Amino acid sequence: MLSGSSLMQKKAEEKSKQENQTCIVEPPVKASSLIYEEISLFFIAMVATIVTIYITRFIQFIVERVIYFKTRYDQSWKKLALSTLVIKNWGDLAGFVFLLISSIILVVFFTSDVDDDTKKTINVVLGAVGLTQFFTILMKLNDQTTAQLSDVLESEHFNIATGMAWNFFTGYIELCLTKSDDHSNLKKTLQKAGLENYMASTKLVLLVPIDCIVKGLLDDHNIKAVAKVRSRKCNRAGVKDRVYWQTIYQITSTEDGNNRYYYCCCEYVTPIDTFYQMKEKKIVNDDHFTDQIKLFVKVLSRVLDEHIKKNEDCVRLLTFDPLQLHSVSHMMVDALKKMEGDGLKSFDSEQDFPEPTDMIKEEYQLIP
Numbered sequence: 001m002l003s004g005s006s007l008m009q010k011k012a013e014e015k016s017k018q019e020n021q022t023c024i025v026e027p028p029v030k031a032s033s034l035i036y037e038e039i040s041l042f043f044i045a046m047v048a049t050i051v052t053i054y055i056t057r058f059i060q061f062i063v064e065r066v067i068y069f070k071t072r073y074d075q076s077w078k079k080l081a082l083s084t085l086v087i088k089n090w091g092d093l094a095g096f097v098f099l100l101i102s103s104i105i106l107v108v109f110f111t112s113d114v115d116d117d118t119k120k121t122i123n124v125v126l127g128a129v130g131l132t133q134f135f136t137i138l139m140k141l142n143d144q145t146t147a148q149l150s151d152v153l154e155s156e157h158f159n160i161a162t163g164m165a166w167n168f169f170t171g172y173i174e175l176c177l178t179k180s181d182d183h184s185n186l187k188k189t190l191q192k193a194g195l196e197n198y199m200a201s202t203k204l205v206l207l208v209p210i211d212c213i214v215k216g217l218l219d220d221h222n223i224k225a226v227a228k229v230r231s232r233k234c235n236r237a238g239v240k241d242r243v244y245w246q247t248i249y250q251i252t253s254t255e256d257g258n259n260r261y262y263y264c265c266c267e268y269v270t271p272i273d274t275f276y277q278m279k280e281k282k283i284v285n286d287d288h289f290t291d292q293i294k295l296f297v298k299v300l301s302r303v304l305d306e307h308i309k310k311n312e313d314c315v316r317l318l319t320f321d322p323l324q325l326h327s328v329s330h331m332m333v334d335a336l337k338k339m340e341g342d343g344l345k346s347f348d349s350e351q352d353f354p355e356p357t358d359m360i361k362e363e364y365q366l367i368p
Helices: 004-020 031-067 069-073 077-085 090-111 116-138 146-156 160-178 186-192 271-280 286-307 328-343
Strands: 204-209 223-236 239-255 258-268 315-320 364-366
Touching: 031 090, 160 186, 160 204, 160 223, 160 239, 160 271, 160 286, 186 223, 204 286, 204 328, 223 328, 239 328, 258 328, 271 286, 286 315, 315 328
Parallel strands: 204 258, 204 315
Antiparallel strands: 223 239, 223 364, 239 258
16 A cells, blocks of 8 residues: 555656657658559559469360360370460460569569568468359359350351261261162162172261362272262252262272272262361461361261161261371271171172163263
8 A cells, every 4th residue: 555655756756757758759651652552562463363363274274175185186295285385376475474474573572571461461362363263164154155155156167067067967978878758878779779799888988088188089099980879869959850979989909919809889078178178278277177177077976876877877987197097998998897897798809880770770870
């Protein structure tokens, strides 16, 4: 318990200390300095956001290419790497330079003497942007609208392959090989002409060279055209009595020192010449050209599997690279053996096809 005099003495001492104490006053922070710091923080946050978005999209880009590693890149890591990393235009270069500069700025920022609170703020921004991008991709919130997608497909010619595949199927394969409203298609014409026993296969063999270079007739000294048959005659698209012909080829194969002769209907897939012409006219570039050919084969194969019944197994699609091929005739004989197995017909001498009778002469003709 302090006495009154002692209490007064203590208060006097405290007052004396306060009077003698030097008062420290912090200088006021300038408004321009605060604005500069806020702008700098905003700029760093913006750069961090852009870098995060770039990295997230690039990861998605890589994942998509790995998924299509087999179908688009022929299981070649080199092709995948070139497709992913090569700078193809000024836009790619500008994006790469911007990303590089932004990354350097972020590295300098995080290694500089910046207070921890500011760094934590930027880390929160990075985390939020990364998660936002992840869920945006996962929920497909950034997918294009139907109108936007259609515009891209038309301007970049991305819908060529699918349209051509369906057009070829409905306008030719389905019409000539499966439909038989008037009791005519390729197999029935072969039977009517008495040629079925000559044929190694009654299926129509469709050839797809991936370079899309085709000639008027099959270019191989072991292959020659011997006859043609009419699979269909109908009124179509304003044309009266439109006629569809297929050519029968004789394929010579040397086996065990002796020649064997095989007969089948084969031809190139006509739309691939359109692809070649588009490439020559610079409508599509080389990379796009290759992708479109692969997509065309993929779509056409799927359409054939889905829309031709098993009891109408009437067509085979053969895709090949001419640069890696010994000969077209050798490839076709191998394909015929796989198609027909033990039922494959072949001959040890060239066969003389029967002369067309008056009843069949409009549907079957010999080629001299």
